[in-house]
Amino acid sequence: MAEHTLGYGVIGAGGISRFAHLPNLARNPRARLVAIADIDPAKARRAAEDFDIPYWYDDYHELLANPEVEAVSVTTWPAAHAEPVIAAAAAGKHVLCEKPIATSLEDADAMVEAADRAGVRFTMGYQHRFGTGLPLVKQLLGEGVIGRPMGMTQVGVGPSAHGVPWFLQKQYSGGGVLIDWGIYTAHTILWLMGPVASVYATSEIFRSEVMVRDQLVTGIDVEDTVMATMRFANGAMGSWYAAWAVAAAHGGMTLDGSDGSIITGRDNSGLSVFSNTFSEPAHLHGWRQLKTVEPVLADLHYRKLAHLIDSVLDDRPLQLTGADGRDALELVLAIYRSAETGRPVSLPLARSAVPQSV
Known part of the structure; x- marks a missing residue:
């Protein structure tokens, strides 16, 4: 059959x-x-x-x-x-x-x-969850390779080629780089580091005009740059810089703990790992490279x-649920709220503090 x-x-x-x-x-x-x-x-x-x-x-x-x-x-x-x-x-x-x-x-x-x-x-x-690098980072953290997590930095920037004008219109997109590109990162941060307790953020629209398919889009009302500082429920600290109005694409994530560090690279460059928990002789301690080959985007x-x-x-x-998408959105909305008010914002968000349209 x-x-x-x-x-x-x-x-x-x-x-x-x-x-x-x-x-x-x-x-x-x-x-x-x-x-x-x-x-x-x-x-x-x-x-x-x-x-x-x-x-x-x-x-x-x-x-x-x-x-x-x-x-x-x-x-x-x-x-x-x-x-x-x-x-x-x-x-x-x-x-x-x-x-x-x-x-x-x-x-x-x-x-x-x-x-x-x-x-x-x-x-x-969230297709990035089904690659090779991030699941390996999750595994290493679970195995205690870097000990107690203490800090995280995330940089993800690059020139964005928007396919349709609605990407730059808040009423359709809900926001700019943070909710578009950054929603993947928000999920990754929560998946790897656990809940965020508070955020403080700033945002900016540096690029007021963009060409979209030979059409000049003006009056852009979504951010192209965000910087956020986070405090996690486990006590760790984090910073996150996202931008899509810059000339060069670059970025990656670092995770630092009491016994080591993990650095992710762009594309297929793999992971750099340092750990005091490795059992090899002391002369072998130090940074090592773990090669990861990511599937192509279509795969x-x-x-x-x-x-x-x-x-x-x-x-x-399911390994990835709608609730995960909800939690990623909550982090993004908290960052928007902080950037809007100029004040730290605590999570989880109270319903009265959640902007209806960001």
Whole structure:
């Protein structure tokens, strides 16, 4: 008997859908692309034709009513994530939501609660979790290689090539570099270091005009640079600098503890590790390089989709959940709040302190 495949629908036929979701679902032998929906019917129809999808709709509710659809990816713009995720959960569909989970904590909480109430699996589009380097860092920390964590620094900067103008419009994106690129980092920081107790941050819009596909976008109202100082619940300290208005791309993370340090490199440069806990003779103590080879980006996207598909078909717990996406958003919103007020902000955020639109 042939193995059951998961009937899959995609809500949103824009760039991330066509690059990351549709081609990787089409090549996954355990998935069956059933339907595509987009508010632009021409986009939905074109995607259906290009990927041989039987059904296309201009209303995602019709996609959710299709009994062949068992799981969905939500790939709309960030401010439009909550409604289809909640509706999908209510319809009994498993969900992968692209980042960020939402632009308000109220929406994020409602999404997580809807999935829990319906008993469906809900995961996030954090493809970096399915590489090789970060899981190795997590393993080393768990093994106590650097001892008690005391400090963390994170730098992630580079020139950003925006594909569509809405990236630079707060009403659609929810913010700039911090919620777009930085939402991955927020999740990574929490995954590796644990909860953040307080943050103090500043932000700036250094670039007021940007060319997007030969269109000059002016009146930009989202930040391109953020600097945050964090205090973790475990007592460790951290700093985080993110920017997408700079000329050169560079960055990485350092983790320092009572017995050693870990430094992550860019791309495939691997990890540098120092530890006093190594058992070799003293003359071998010192920095050592651990080579890690990261999959190409398309394969990382394949893995994040396979994570949901395999979880459903094999009845295995998710390693990355909607709640993780909610917590990453909370950290980002706390940083925004601190930058806005000029004051430290404590976490978890009180509902009254959460900005409805950042």
